[in-house]
Amino acid sequence: MATDTAVDFRVERKPKLSEGVVSAIRAQVVSGVYAPGQKLPTETRMGELFGVSRTVVREAIATLAADGLVEARQGAGVFVKNHPTIAFGSISADVGNKVSHALNIIEVRMGLEIESAGLAALRRNAAQEAQIQEAFFEFDRLLERGEATGKSDFAFHREIAAATNNSYYVEVLDALGMRAIPCDVASPWGTDSTLSRDYQEGLQREHLAILKAISAGDPEAARAAMRAHLAASQERYRSLLSGQQAKWLSSILKRKT
Known part of the structure; x- marks a missing residue:
């Protein structure tokens, strides 16, 4: 008698902390919480908001920068890019x-x-x-x-x-x-x-x-x-x-x- 339950072939990995930060910031950018040209909070503040270390925040910002949503300006901070790809941000949000x-x-x-x-x-x-x-x-x-x-x-x-x-x-x-x-x-x-x-x-x-x-x-x-x-x-x-x-x-x- 077949008693096996449905099989899920997926091999899951534990999400990295930075991925949660990336998803949250991306959603805020796409929804307009942070407008193009606007400065994001400091690394310290984002660490407090998301309950993660500054290292995790830096990793998340690097991912968002690689995706073209933000840019780091030396001595000034991290800013949302004024770029049309923000309109497509939900494509890669999840x-x-x-x-x-x-x-x-x-x-x-x-x-x-x-x-x-x-x-x-x-x-x-x-x-x-x-x-x-x-x-x-x-x-x-x-x-x-x-x-x-x-x-x-x-x-x-x-x-x-x-x-x-x-x-x-x-x-x-x-x-x-x-x-x-x-x-x-x-x-x-x-x-x-x-x-x-x-x-x-x-x-x-x-x-x-x-x-x-x-x-x-x-x-x-x-x-x-x-x-x-x-x-x-x-x-x-x-x-x-x-x-x-x-x-x-x-x-x-x-x-x-």
């Missing part, structure tokens, strides 16, 4: 750490970035092409040094969006921020497999195909290369889900033996 969220983000990126790659191939100027290449080689430099490549990965995709010469592509990608890049050590979806050198070298081969198509001015090849890159990312995360299921099954079998 991304969480589930693999399903990573898959959802990649799906959104496919709708955005396949066309941006094609437009970049048609519209990029020499300076924009150079910036895409610089981001590509920065990824390679960081990989060789064993450092986190997430920011350079995001920069590569962002420079392609900028090369469309349509600012809305950049704004929506900025709204997703670093959550769009799953291979960085700071990502909630980072795992040993996604951070391996082989994995990241594979990303670079996919990036190279996109770069070559854009440099050649071939919009269809650029779209195809971006589609292949993001589809491969989808498959990698589906494999991660399968791995979670296998891990659960293995643990059940061990308990029964």
Whole structure:
């Protein structure tokens, strides 16, 4: 007789303290509690408000700055950026750490970035092409040094969006921020497999195909290369889900033996 209850295959991690601070401040910015250009409370005051240390506050501010919502001005404090991405802030407000969220983000990126790659191939100027290449080689430099490549990965995709010469592509990608890049050590979806050198070298081969198509001015090849890159990312995360299921099954079998 089958008596097993419903199985949840998710492998949860305990949220970091800074993530709660990020979510709270982001919600306040998006809702208008803190307006563009307004200064946030001091680190000490935010620590008191959220019941966390200044180190946790700094980590949260760094995340918000990477997502384009705030900027730190030396000697002056932290200010809400006067930037259109604030209007899209809710897109990344509650991304969480589930693999399903990573898959959802990649799906959104496919709708955005396949066309941006094609437009970049048609519209990029020499300076924009150079910036895409610089981001590509920065990824390679960081990989060789064993450092986190997430920011350079995001920069590569962002420079392609900028090369469309349509600012809305950049704004929506900025709204997703670093959550769009799953291979960085700071990502909630980072795992040993996604951070391996082989994995990241594979990303670079996919990036190279996109770069070559854009440099050649071939919009269809650029779209195809971006589609292949993001589809491969989808498959990698589906494999991660399968791995979670296998891990659960293995643990059940061990308990029964």
